[in-house]
Amino acid sequence: MLSFLNHYLPNVIQLGWTGDTGWGTSLVQTLYMTFWSALFGGILGIIFGVLLVVTKPGGINQNRYWFNLIDKVVSVLRAIPFIILLAFISPLTMLILHTQIGLNAILVPLTLGIFPFYARQVEVALESVDKGKIEAAQSLGATTWDIIFSVYLREARAELVRISTVTIISLIGLTAMAGAIGAGGLGNTAISYGYNRYNTDVTVVATLLVIILILIVQVIGDHFANGLNHQHR
Amino acid sequence: MSLVELANVSVDFNQKGETVQAVHDVSLKVESGDVYGIVGYSGAGKSTLVRTVNLLQRPTAGSVKVNGQQLIKDGEQVISHGALQLARRKIGMIFQGFNLLNETSVLENVAFALKHSKLSEDEIEAKSRKLLSLVELADKADFYPAQLSGGQQQRVAIARALANDPNILISDEATSALDPQTTQQILQLLQKLNRELGLTIILITHEMAAVKAIATKIAVMKNGRLIEHGRLTDVYLHPKQSLTKQFVGGSLAAMKVLNQLHLAKLAPDEAIYQLVYNMSNVTHSIIIDLYREVGVVASMLYGNVELLGDQPVGTLMVLLKGDAAKQKAALAFLAAHRVTATLVPESEVNHA
Numbered sequence: 001m002l003s004f005l006n007h008y009l010p011n012v013i014q015l016g017w018t019g020d021t022g023w024g025t026s027l028v029q030t031l032y033m034t035f036w037s038a039l040f041g042g043i044l045g046i047i048f049g050v051l052l053v054v055t056k057p058g059g060i061n062q063n064r065y066w067f068n069l070i071d072k073v074v075s076v077l078r079a080i081p082f083i084i085l086l087a088f089i090s091p092l093t094m095l096i097l098h099t100q101i102g103l104n105a106i107l108v109p110l111t112l113g114i115f116p117f118y119a120r121q122v123e124v125a126l127e128s129v130d131k132g133k134i135e136a137a138q139s140l141g142a143t144t145w146d147i148i149f150s151v152y153l154r155e156a157r158a159e160l161v162r163i164s165t166v167t168i169i170s171l172i173g174l175t176a177m178a179g180a181i182g183a184g185g186l187g188n189t190a191i192s193y194g195y196n197r198y199n200t201d202v203t204v205v206a207t208l209l210v211i212i213l214i215l216i217v218q219v220i221g222d223h224f225a226n227g228l229n230h231q232h233r
Numbered sequence: 234m235s236l237v238e239l240a241n242v243s244v245d246f247n248q249k250g251e252t253v254q255a256v257h258d259v260s261l262k263v264e265s266g267d268v269y270g271i272v273g274y275s276g277a278g279k280s281t282l283v284r285t286v287n288l289l290q291r292p293t294a295g296s297v298k299v300n301g302q303q304l305i306k307d308g309e310q311v312i313s314h315g316a317l318q319l320a321r322r323k324i325g326m327i328f329q330g331f332n333l334l335n336e337t338s339v340l341e342n343v344a345f346a347l348k349h350s351k352l353s354e355d356e357i358e359a360k361s362r363k364l365l366s367l368v369e370l371a372d373k374a375d376f377y378p379a380q381l382s383g384g385q386q387q388r389v390a391i392a393r394a395l396a397n398d399p400n401i402l403i404s405d406e407a408t409s410a411l412d413p414q415t416t417q418q419i420l421q422l423l424q425k426l427n428r429e430l431g432l433t434i435i436l437i438t439h440e441m442a443a444v445k446a447i448a449t450k451i452a453v454m455k456n457g458r459l460i461e462h463g464r465l466t467d468v469y470l471h472p473k474q475s476l477t478k479q480f481v482g483g484s485l486a487a488m489k490v491l492n493q494l495h496l497a498k499l500a501p502d503e504a505i506y507q508l509v510y511n512m513s514n515v516t517h518s519i520i521i522d523l524y525r526e527v528g529v530v531a532s533m534l535y536g537n538v539e540l541l542g543d544q545p546v547g548t549l550m551v552l553l554k555g556d557a558a559k560q561k562a563a564l565a566f567l568a569a570h571r572v573t574a575t576l577v578p579e580s581e582v583n584h585a
Contacts, residue, residue, distance in 0.1 A: 130330070132330045132332040133332050135332065136326070136333075140393065140397070141346075141397070150337075230378075
């Protein structure tokens with residue numbers, strides 16, 4: 001078995017599992033970047049998505065000023081291509097983390113890159129909640145918080161899981177891009193140890209690992225989304 | 234005491250720069266214990282009007298007073314956001330689309346309404362279960378709404394609306410999405426709540442049958458205006474407006490029958506009338522007396538008796554034969570006997 005791998009994938013084996021260049025190390029780095037930026041970006045995205053729905057004209061606490069502000073921020077950040085954001089944001093990263101390189105530094109552009117994308121999807125998911133349910137809650141004397149948590153977020157939860165899955169998958173793509181500029185992870189392995197060194201086998205294996213990772217996320221996401229949906233018999 | 238007092242309420246909508254007046258200068262008082270039916274065709278402004286009671290719709294002008302508390306005075310909201318939330322808990326509302334929370338169980342749907350009550354978690358659950366027993370759904374507490382039938386979902390909505398012990402229940406086309414049999418069950422439940430708990434009900438519907446079954450008072454709306462209102466039997470037996478006359482007496486069914494008769498062209502001394510009368514006042518035959526005393530022959534084309542609440546009300550479609558003077562005398566005779574006669578234009582009967 002090992003000789004078979006040595007024969008066909010010599011460079012893959014040479015990188016090893018642990019160590020700076022190891023497969024295990026880069027896999028953990030990818031998971032690390034994905035997890036933390038999904039967490040931070042997810043929290044920001046939900047906050048901004050909820051604010052958009054609540055403050056927009058006709059929303060439960062409509063406020064033209066706040067809506068326009070948040071709407072513009074989200075639109076502008078979404079318009080910046082991620083590869084440019086990576087460079088563009090580095091002074092801010094320096095300010096927050098006092099470093100511009102490494103695994104933690106990359107979390108800042110990843111979070112800023114993913115949250116507007118997620119916020120827009122949260123907005124759409126919450127908008128899909130029947131207005132009648134909001135009215136019914138209001139007629140019961142529900143507060144704004146009740147409506148946000150018990151009606152909007154609760155009723156849209158299957159949809160939220162679905163868009164979260166899509167967002168995490170996009171995020172894995174972004175971590176690969178971040179890897180290309182030296183942040184580590186499977187993207188870094190594919191580019192630095194594969195593509196740049198003409199080690200095609202390394203590039204292929206790194207790509208396969210990314211695909212497997214995405215498939216796992218998709219399967220888990222679908223499973224949860226279906227389990228949470230009680231709209232149909 | 235009037236539970237709901239609407240004074241000169243108007244609601245304007247802005248649609249693409251144009252102002253559309255959905256409700257125009259409506260004044261209405263609902264007394265404690267009333268089952269107040271508000272009828273009218275779709276788009277008449279019934280829903281918009283009734284939404285001003287709990288301020289789901291803010292009126293553009295007029296005053297709204299509910300449970301003795303002024304909510305709107307001369308078009309201005311005079312109640313704080315927090316106080317409005319408290320006031321709304323005393324005004325239950327049910328909707329055509331039920332509007333239950335689909336991702337929470339039936340029990341949680343009811344408990345949601347009690348979130349801000351002073352009750353402990355256990356007491357909330359106990360009260361929610363009691364409310365579900367009231368609507369005969371105690372065994373469905375752990376189901377999700379989508380697992381229930383439409384009628385059952387509406388009953389959950391009723392239990393939820395009653396959670397904070399409101400004095401008023403607004404039913405906004407609550408039976409319009411249900412089949413006739415289920416509609417009857419829901420109406421009977423509403424009537425039971427009115428009788429046993431003294432709940433005041435405002436019933437908005439385009440189905441006259443629903444109003445006839447349980448309403449004590451009725452208001453008729455057309456183009457945003459309240460064109461007629463009063464006690465159900467008064468409005469029903471002596472309607473003043475032509476729209477009201479269309480709504481009463483099972484007119485639609487009667488017209489359908491009349492059209493099937495393929496009547497020959499009416500002679501100059503013939504006319505078709507719709508007669509509506511309170512059966513409990515009738516001790517002798519109006520038709521026979523009409524012939525005896527006035528000399529007018531009435532041929533019956535259609536007849537129907539229905540219950541207005543507990544009162545039987547008769548509707549007759551008759552062809553009166555007699556010259557102009559006799560026709561006039563016949564109408565006077567009918568009016569004297571408290572029978573509402575409405576001329577049915579020949580064009581409506583003979584389409585050919």
